[in-house]
Amino acid sequence: EAQVTQNPRYLITVTGKKLTVTCSQNMNHEYMSWYRQDPGLGLRQIYYSMNVEVTDKGDVPEGYKVSRKEKRNFPLILESPSPNQTSLYFCASSSSHDNTGELFFGEGSRLTVL
Amino acid sequence: GIQVEQSPPDLILQEGANSTLRCNFSDSVNNLQWFHQNPWGQLINLFYIPSGTKQNGRLSATTVATERYSLLYISSSQTTDSGVYFCAVVTTSGTYKYIFGTGTRLKVLA
Numbered sequence: 001e002a003q004v005t006q007n008p009r010y011l012i013t014v015t016g017k018k019l020t021v022t023c024s025q026n027m028n029h030e031y032m033s034w035y036r037q038d039p040g041l042g043l044r045q046i047y048y049s050m051n052v053e054v055t056d057k058g059d060v061p062e063g064y065k066v067s068r069k070e071k072r073n074f075p076l077i078l079e080s081p082s083p084n085q086t087s088l089y090f091c092a093s094s095s096s097h098d099n100t101g102e103l104f105f106g107e108g109s110r111l112t113v114l
Numbered sequence: 115g116i117q118v119e120q121s122p123p124d125l126i127l128q129e130g131a132n133s134t135l136r137c138n139f140s141d142s143v144n145n146l147q148w149f150h151q152n153p154w155g156q157l158i159n160l161f162y163i164p165s166g167t168k169q170n171g172r173l174s175a176t177t178v179a180t181e182r183y184s185l186l187y188i189s190s191s192q193t194t195d196s197g198v199y200f201c202a203v204v205t206t207s208g209t210y211k212y213i214f215g216t217g218t219r220l221k222v223l224a
Contacts, residue, residue: 042217043200043214045211045212050210088155092212096210100164100204101145102145102162103212104159105157105159107156
């Protein structure tokens with residue numbers, strides 16, 4: 001089954017404790033992206049990757065890191081989480097040929113930073 | 115940059131009613147999708163529809179690319195249709211980036 005898998009789905013952590021949210025897709029997609037969703041602010045892009053070893057900042061990259069060492073994986077790293085990073089996070093992927101790929105989302109990761 | 119506007123922002127229906135959600139965009143697009151975010155937060159793909167008309171059960175969508183809008187039709191609504199509906203577009207120019215509308219929040223009452 002074609003899917004985007006995120007882990008963990010739910011996490012409560014404390015300020016400053018490094019964490020990684022993993023994202024994996026099995027569709028051989030070139031494009032992968034991370035979004036955060038907050039009430040009243042919609043979906044905002046954090047980072048995206050057009051292919052292996054190619055990453056770029058989205059609209060709200062501060063406080064986050066990413067890497068794309070393999071095509072299928074695109075982890076999101078919070079080196080020193082703060083309470084303002086409490087949010088619902090989504091990973092997504094698509095085939096980006098000709099800018100016409102269909103975007104698929106993971107199930108979301110609800111993060112609370114105390 | 116491209117603007118994506120959805121209307122109405124909120125909608126309350128009785129079960130069994132029909133509805134039309136609209137997505138207007140301000141520039142040419144290569145890609146338009148409709149998503150449903152259910153009450154548990156999951157984002158479900160409904161339609162990939164940069165142009166034309168598609169149907170899937172009680173849902174159908176039409177995109178008129180030349181006039182820069184898309185419509186999502188929900189017929190015989192059910193309580194499970196509740197949630198937020200988003201459209202998202204990718205423009206024909208510039209960075210490959212999905213731009214999301216602010217969504218239509220739908221509540222279907224039993």
